[in-house]
Amino acid sequence: MRLTLCGLLLTLVMGMAAASQNDWLIVPGKRVGPITATTSRSDLERMFGKENLRDEKVYLVEGQTAPGTLVYPKDPKKRLAVVWNDPGKTKIEFVKLTGSVSEWRSVDGITLGTRLSKLEQINGKPITFLGFGWDYGGNVTNWNEGALDKKPYGLALRLSAETARRDKLSTQEGDAITGDQSVQSDHPAARKLDPWVDQMVVSFR
Numbered sequence: 001m002r003l004t005l006c007g008l009l010l011t012l013v014m015g016m017a018a019a020s021q022n023d024w025l026i027v028p029g030k031r032v033g034p035i036t037a038t039t040s041r042s043d044l045e046r047m048f049g050k051e052n053l054r055d056e057k058v059y060l061v062e063g064q065t066a067p068g069t070l071v072y073p074k075d076p077k078k079r080l081a082v083v084w085n086d087p088g089k090t091k092i093e094f095v096k097l098t099g100s101v102s103e104w105r106s107v108d109g110i111t112l113g114t115r116l117s118k119l120e121q122i123n124g125k126p127i128t129f130l131g132f133g134w135d136y137g138g139n140v141t142n143w144n145e146g147a148l149d150k151k152p153y154g155l156a157l158r159l160s161a162e163t164a165r166r167d168k169l170s171t172q173e174g175d176a177i178t179g180d181q182s183v184q185s186d187h188p189a190a191r192k193l194d195p196w197v198d199q200m201v202v203s204f205r
Contacts, residue, residue, distance in 0.1 A: 026106040029154030037204035041089035097200040127185040158199035
């Protein structure tokens with residue numbers, strides 16, 4: 001009983017220590033909280049606790065998947081996916097966050113749910129993204145020499161929009177921001193839609 005109690009106390013203390021080291025901050029190219037380029041699967045257990053991890057395939061694009069580990073899989077506000085680049089799960093390809101809200105945020109204040117208008121404000125210049133309605137739709141492709149283009153960033157963003165907002169667009173407005181084409185964030189239709197970040201991909205390269 002004493003050994004079991006000691007083990008439980010040790011696990012609790014380690015979990016508290018790991019939690020205190022996680023500041024929910026994303027520094028693109030360097031870290032996602034305590035996760036860095038050298039973090040392994042076993043490191044994730046030490047950082048977040050075995051009970052807060054789940055291994056599963058992570059969807060990429062066009063039906064492709066990759067081996068991954070979900071951190072906080074049951075909590076949408078904390079959840080992220082670590083995508084591995086090797087079978088031994090010792091090399092991270094990237095970290096992926098999806099959804100509409102998150103505790104995680106970048107040093108520039110970008111998080112899931114950040115509106116395009118806010119991204120423009122942070123960047124200081126219009127942003128280019130791909131039209132909606134296909135697998136690569138909403139992906140930000142160019143910061144156009146804005147503030148986010150002038151640093152080694154390592155953060156890829158995808159935008160999405162509520163159906164209710166899309167329904168308010170005219171056919172002409174919808175066509176201007178849909179399909180395989182580049183869209184400027186200062187286009188009137190984009191401004192009217194004001195989509196939000198629903199995916200963040202952080203690389204360490």
